[in-house]
Amino acid sequence: MKEKKDYTLISQQLAKLKRVIITPEGLPLKLYLSNNGERLYAFFVDCILIVFLIFLISILIALLPISLPIRTTLISFVSFLISLFYFTYFELAWRGQSPGKRFLKIKVVKRNGSELTAFSIIARNLTREVELFVPLWLFATAVDSQNLFLSLFFMSWAILCFLFPFFSRDKQRPGDLIGGTMVISLPKKLALLDDLTELKTKMKETRFVFTQKQLAIYGNKELQTLENMLRQNNKAISARAQKAMQKSMAIVCEKICRKIRYTDPVPPEQVERFLSEFYIAERDQLEKGLMYGLRKESKLDPTVRVGKPPTIR
Amino acid sequence: MSQLNTDSKASDQRQLIRSGRFRSGRESSWRELESIVSKLEKKSVRSLSAREAMELPKLYQALISSLAVARNTILDKNLIQYLENLSLRSYLAVYGPQGGLLQPIANFFRSDFPQCVRSLKAPIIISGLSLLAGILVGFIAVLVDPMYYSLIVDPQIASGRDFSASPEELRSKYLDAPYTNFEQNFIFFANFLFRHNTIVSLMCFGLGFLAGLPTIILIFTNGLLLGAMLALHFDKGLMIEFVAWLSVHGITELTAVVLAGGGGLAIGASIVFPGQWSRRANLADKGLKASKVMIGAIIMLFIASILEGGFRQLIVDTFSRLIIGFMTLVFWWYYFFKAFQIDPKKKS
Numbered sequence: 170m171k172e173k174k175d176y177t178l179i180s181q182q183l184a185k186l187k188r189v190i191i192t193p194e195g196l197p198l199k200l201y202l203s204n205n206g207e208r209l210y211a212f213f214v215d216c217i218l219i220v221f222l223i224f225l226i227s228i229l230i231a232l233l234p235i236s237l238p239i240r241t242t243l244i245s246f247v248s249f250l251i252s253l254f255y256f257t258y259f260e261l262a263w264r265g266q267s268p269g270k271r272f273l274k275i276k277v278v279k280r281n282g283s284e285l286t287a288f289s290i291i292a293r294n295l296t297r298e299v300e301l302f303v304p305l306w307l308f309a310t311a312v313d314s315q316n317l318f319l320s321l322f323f324m325s326w327a328i329l330c331f332l333f334p335f336f337s338r339d340k341q342r343p344g345d346l347i348g349g350t351m352v353i354s355l356p357k358k359l360a361l362l363d364d365l366t367e368l369k370t371k372m373k374e375t376r377f378v379f380t381q382k383q384l385a386i387y388g389n390k391e392l393q394t395l396e397n398m399l400r401q402n403n404k405a406i407s408a409r410a411q412k413a414m415q416k417s418m419a420i421v422c423e424k425i426c427r428k429i430r431y432t433d434p435v436p437p438e439q440v441e442r443f444l445s446e447f448y449i450a451e452r453d454q455l456e457k458g459l460m461y462g463l464r465k466e467s468k469l470d471p472t473v474r475v476g477k478p479p480t481i482r
Numbered sequence: 483m484s485q486l487n488t489d490s491k492a493s494d495q496r497q498l499i500r501s502g503r504f505r506s507g508r509e510s511s512w513r514e515l516e517s518i519v520s521k522l523e524k525k526s527v528r529s530l531s532a533r534e535a536m537e538l539p540k541l542y543q544a545l546i547s548s549l550a551v552a553r554n555t556i557l558d559k560n561l562i563q564y565l566e567n568l569s570l571r572s573y574l575a576v577y578g579p580q581g582g583l584l585q586p587i588a589n590f591f592r593s594d595f596p597q598c599v600r601s602l603k604a605p606i607i608i609s610g611l612s613l614l615a616g617i618l619v620g621f622i623a624v625l626v627d628p629m630y631y632s633l634i635v636d637p638q639i640a641s642g643r644d645f646s647a648s649p650e651e652l653r654s655k656y657l658d659a660p661y662t663n664f665e666q667n668f669i670f671f672a673n674f675l676f677r678h679n680t681i682v683s684l685m686c687f688g689l690g691f692l693a694g695l696p697t698i699i700l701i702f703t704n705g706l707l708l709g710a711m712l713a714l715h716f717d718k719g720l721m722i723e724f725v726a727w728l729s730v731h732g733i734t735e736l737t738a739v740v741l742a743g744g745g746g747l748a749i750g751a752s753i754v755f756p757g758q759w760s761r762r763a764n765l766a767d768k769g770l771k772a773s774k775v776m777i778g779a780i781i782m783l784f785i786a787s788i789l790e791g792g793f794r795q796l797i798v799d800t801f802s803r804l805i806i807g808f809m810t811l812v813f814w815w816y817y818f819f820k821a822f823q824i825d826p827k828k829k830s
Contacts, residue, residue, distance in 0.1 A: 193577070194546050198570050249677055261586070262526075264578030276574060280766070284577040287586040288594070292773030299688025303681055343691055347749065347773060349766025355574070358520075359567040361512070362560045366502040393559040400560065452557055453499040459555045460500075 188339065188351070190282030198282075202340050203275035203354040214269030219255050223248040252302055256294040261287055274355045280339060281349065289348040296344030300330035365399055366449050376439070377446045383429040384454040390467035392455060395421075395448050402441065418444060501556045508548050515541035516568055522575040542572050595778040596818050598771040599741060605694075605751060606744030606775075609686075612698045613740055616705015617712065624713035634710040643711070649718040676787035679735060680780055683742035687749075687776045694750020701743045708736075726800040729807025731790035737814055738782035745772035745779070782814075 186202040227244045235243070259267040265277035265285050277293070279285050304327040311320035334342045339351045398421065402414045422440045425431070425447060435443045455465065518534050518541070527535065549565040556562060579586070599606065623630045628645045635644070643652060682704070689696035715724035752768035753761055789810075797803055 192546070192569075192573050194543070196546050196550060196569065198566065198573060200570055246677070261579050264575075278574065280762075285579065286770075287579045288770055288774055290579065291777060292770055295684075295773050295776060296688065296769075299684050303684055303688070306681075346762060346765050347769030349763075349770065356567055356570050358571070359564050361509070361564040364502055364505055364558065364561070366499050366558075389557055392557055396559055449499060452501070455557055456499070456501050456555060459557070 186354075188353075190278070190280075192282050193284065200278075200353050200356065203273075203352045205334055205340060207273045207275050207354065208334065208340075208352055211267070211269035211273045211275060214272050215256065215267050218268055219252055222251055222255070226251070253298060256297065257291050260290045260294065265290065270352075275352055276355055277350050278353055279349055280341075280345075280351045285350070289350050291348075293344035293348035293350050296347050297342075300333075300343055301327055304330075362400060363403070365396060365445065366452065375446055377431075377433075377435075377443055379429070379431070379447065379450045381454070383431060384451050386429050386468060387451060388465035388467040388470050389455060392448070392451050395444065395451075399445060399448060415440070501558060504551070504556065505558075505561060508544070511541055511544050512548070512565070512568060515545055515572060519568070519572045519575050523571070538576070542576055545569055545572065590774070590777070594774050596821070598774040599744075599778070599818050602744055602748045602768075602771055602775060605747035606741060609697070609701055609743030609747055610740045612701045612743070613705040613736065616702040616707075617709040618705075619702075620706035620709020620711075621713045621716075622709075624710045625716070628717070631710050631714060634706050643714065645714065645717070647718075649720055652715070652718060652720060653723070675790055676784055679739070679783045679787065683739050683776070683779050683783060686739065686743040687746045687772065687779075690746025690749035690772070691753070692750070693754050694747045697743050697746035697750065701739065704739065722804075723800050726803035726807065729810075730797070730803050731786045733807050733810045734782050734789060734814065735786035738779040738786060741775050741782070742779040745775040748772045748775075 183201060186204065187199055188202060189197050189199050191197050223244075226247050230240055230243050230247070233240070256267050260270075260277060263271060266275075270276060277285060277290065279289060304323040308320055308323035308327065311323055330343055334340045334345075337346070339345075341351055345351055398414075398418065402411075402418065405411045405414045418440050419437065422435055422443055425444075426435065458465065514537065518530065518538055521529060521534070530538070545565065545568060549562075549569050552562050552565055620634055624634070631645060637644075682700070686697050686700050689700060712721070712724065715721055748768045749765065749772050752764040756764045759767075797806065
């Protein structure tokens with residue numbers, strides 16, 4: 170019970186992060202925003218890399234035969250440039266990913282789904298400078314000159330910008346607003362599994378015959394639930410898992426028989442076969458309906474709707 | 483034998499339900515696209531072979547249409563999820579800044595920067611006017627009562643340039659200060675100026691987010707400073723010398739600050755007056771232009787700091803300084819308004 174509750178909590182969280190973009194081809198695609206924790210970590214990773222880069226270059230500059238004030242000036246100039254162009258360079262070269270983002274598998278995309286342009290990247294990273302680095306630097310100088318008002322002002326400026334993505338709609342920071350971008354988490358790879366209807370070619374004959382009326386009871390949702398079950402059964406390798414699957418499949422089989430009034434008894438060793446054949450027959454039937462614009466979402470769908478636009482799940 | 487083989491295949495096809503045939507006809511192209519996309523996710527476009535690069539757009543288009551069909555006619559959940567996943571992965575891999583960094587840089591100087599400056603004319607003019615207003619107010623206020631000078635100009639910045647200084651002091655310390663050495667001027671001073679100016683203009687730009695008012699105030703105060711300085715030198719009879727001294731770098735620098743301010747104001751305006759679009763859409767559009775202007779302004783500031791730190795003290799003659807200042811003015815005017823104009827006839 171507790172596990173199930175956690176699962177719904179996770180899916181609720183995911184639903185909050187779900188966004189639909191329209192690609193330039195006009196195809197709606199769903200994707201998930203990255204959460205602020207991931208972005209924060211990515212930013213930390215990048216900061217560490219920046220500090221490391223500056224450190225390396227400082228060592229190189231320290232080896233040059235020049236006077237001390239020139240050396241410090243050069244170092245400060247170079248570190249200014251690095252902090253200014255690090256993000257821009259990497260997000261340009263790696264199509265919207267800095268090393269930290271790559272490490273955490275998140276990416277910058279345009280909020281409206283159009284192509285991510287070079288200048289969206291430049292805009293969002295220039296604004297980062299004004300959001301965080303400049304106010305922190307000014308804060309340091311204000312503290313140095315013991316100006317309480319200014320130091321409070323710059324600190325609250327940086328904090329406000331820092332907290333901005335926690336409150337904005339698409340978790341955008343001010344730079345994202347200006348660049349028209351948002352940060353998403355990269356999709357995990359999904360494998361294409363075997364087609365369950367392929368079984369039909371392997372079978373010599375169909376053993377179970379269903380009438381049109383029997384196939385008209387269930388809808389898409391039930392079909393896909395059955396699909397999940399059959400795929401799980403295919404995945405089950407260990408004897409224990411197979412046994413558990415057989416048990417639950419027997420229950421499902423019995424339920425289906427009762428619901429569609431399939432009166433012939435199904436012997437236990439034929440349960441899997443029965444479910445597979447029912448799946449194929451039901452899918453064929455429902456997909457034929459789709460060809461004519463008839464869509465039955467679930468068994469609760471009383472009338473078959475005509476011409477209903479497809480929903481994006 | 484082969485005849486028999488194709489026969490049995492054909493009978494397989496007949497036995498598959500319709501959506502099975504849909505899949506078996508397209509699966510190989512999906513798999514091919516998947517292998518290309520997996521490569522693209524790890525490396526750049528250059529890692530693809532010529533054939534793969536040729537195939538990629540075709541396969542992508544085919545996948546997109548497969549998904550559009552599948553969503554409407556196929557109930558295999560795994561298949562649709564796979565197609566959606568692959569479409570998203572290829573979308574992310576295909577769309578994005580491709581190729582080297584040189585092309586966008588060249589495009590930026592050739593068209594983006596001057597075009598954006600022209601398209602943000604109104605906010606840039608307002609930003610320029612607020613600078614002018616600052617200069618005028620500062621100038622008049624200090625002329626009326628020199629007391630204002632110490633109020634406007636921070637003694638740290640003035641560092642001796644005030645009403646107690648004699649004209650000769652002003653001349654020897656600033657206007658005709660000797661050229662010390664390359665290191666001191668070019669590296670130390672130029673770098674300090676560049677960073678200082680860049681931060682000021684970044685502030686102008688970023689404060690645009692707060693409805694643009696702080697930007698105007700910031701530019702106005704910079705104008706005040708300049709106006710007060712002008713008044714001081716006017717009072718000491720060094721007006722022309724000061725203007726000449728300033729014009730070497732000042733025209734580039736002030737233009738850059740005005741442009742940055744204009745960018746900030748454009749951002750502010752897109753928030754306060756969103757017009758027919760949503761604030762966010764407006765901000766994304768104007769923000770992009772404004773940030774291009776901002777980048778150009780930073781580059782201009784870099785040029786200005788080199789002019790200021792390096793060349794200004796090399797040329798002591800007032801007249802030559804004025805000529806250099808005038809040349810920079812002509813250069814920027816030509817760059818923004820004359821060069822790289824798109825011929826409207828050619829475009830259509």
